[in-house]
Amino acid sequence: MIDAVGPGVIGLAVGDRVWLFLSAFQRPTGTAQEFTILPIERVAALPDGVSFDVGASLGVPALTAHRALTVHEDGPSRLAPGALKGRFVLVAGGAGAVGHAAIQLAHWAGATIITTVSSAEKAALATAAGADVVVNYREEDAAARIREAAPAGVDIVVEVSPSANAALNAAVIANRGVVAVYATDGDGRLTLDVRQHFGLNVRYQFVLLYTFGAAALAAAVADVGAALRDGALPVGSEAGLPITRFTLEETAAAHDAVAAGAVGKVLIDVTVAGL
Ligand SMILES: NC(=O)c1ccc[n+]([C@@H]2O[C@H](COP(=O)([O-])OP(=O)(O)OC[C@H]3O[C@@H](n4cnc5c(N)ncnc54)[C@H](OP(=O)(O)O)[C@@H]3O)[C@@H](O)[C@H]2O)c1
Structure with a gap:
């Protein structure tokens, strides 16, 4: 919620409910504090009826997912209902925070979504998020299941584990498809079969929220x-993204929970009593 605005700010006012992005903004404590000051370019209105839990879950995952879903050479560069109609999207790790956002945005945009998970619990979360086909990559023949769902291959891969999934992606990508990589795994290196990839005109697109550029950020x-x-x-378990809450005083424990691999989103309640 906005407590004060500086001179020249238009479009947002005191009392407005908002969500933030790139909001650590040169502060080691980021937004783990009761009040923070940000350039207006890093603040967006939170629509009526949308909870602060949703707002707090967006900043990194949804913007990253948007970029990953908009880098196919044939577009779309913007998402809207129907923008991805007829497209097959493979989301690696559909129970992860970015994976969850990618499923929700792709579902909103009308794609057919296939996702990979490692357990029945995560499969239920990915289904709740809106995935059409959920594949347990530890127990099933993932390539065969994905090909069954997308016989001509997938157009966009939203990839969290590029090294581990390189062969899988090569086996299921469509001609002129794109693998959008937003994380590293293993030793951070990626080995590709060049002939296989140029045979399919595949693109690898690397995605980093902090540097992908002002135009893409504004679109997202x-x-x-x-x-x-x-x-x-x-958000919430029923929407495929369980929430684990901490108080502001428990911020270190919140970070520990993230480091320990908490499933879903870890949120810190920063509200001051009486506000
Ligand atoms: N580039 C960017 O701008 C950007 C933005 C946000 C996050 N990130 C990075 O992206 C990574 C994920 O972030 P997050 O917040 O989404 O984490 P998260 O909530 O922990 O999700 C990661 C998911 O990846 C799954 N996974 C791991 N290996 C997999 C594999 N081989 N195949 C399929 N799924 C696999 C995990 O589940 P299982 O292990 O059970 O499969 C987990 O559900 C982090 O390293 C984060 O730093 C980068």
């Missing part, structure tokens, strides 16, 4: 805002 913020207004980005 605008489209995530539209998805919010459509109620397309709910």
Whole structure:
């Protein structure tokens, strides 16, 4: 919620409910504090009826997922209902925070979504998020299951584990498809079969929120805002993203929970009593 605005700020005012991105903004404590000051470019309106839990879950995962879903050479560069109609999207790790956001945004945009998970519990979360086909990559023949769902291959892969999944992606990518990589695994290196990839005209697109550029960031913020207004980005176990809460005093424990691999989203309640 906005407590004060500086001179020249238009579009947002005291009392407005907002969500933030790139909001650590040169502070070692980031937003783990009761009050923070940000450039208006890093603040977006939270639509009426959308909870602060949703707002707190967006900043990194939804914007990263938006970028991954908008780098196919044939577009779309923007997401909206129907923008991904007819497209097959493979989301690696559909119970992860970015994976969850990618499923929700792709579902909102009309894609057919296939996702990989490692357990029945995570499969239930990915289904709740909106995935059409959920594959347990530890127990099933993932390539065969994905090909069954997308006989001509998948158009976009949203990839959390590029090294481990390189061969799988090569086996299921469509001609002129894109693998959008937003994380590293193993020793951070990736080995590709070049002939196989140029045979399919595949693109590898690397994605880093902090540096992917102002235009892509603005597009992501605008489209995530539209998805919010459509109620397309709910959180909580029933929406596929369990929430684990901590108080502000427990911030270190919240970080420990993330480091320990908490499933879903870890949130810190920063509200001051009486506000
Ligand atoms: N580039 C960027 O701008 C950007 C933005 C946000 C996050 N990140 C990075 O992205 C990573 C994930 O972030 P997050 O917040 O989404 O983490 P998260 O909530 O822990 O999710 C990661 C998911 O990946 C799954 N996974 C791991 N190996 C897999 C594999 N081989 N195949 C399929 N799924 C696999 C995990 O589940 P299982 O292990 O059970 O499969 C887990 O569900 C982190 O390293 C984070 O730093 C980068």
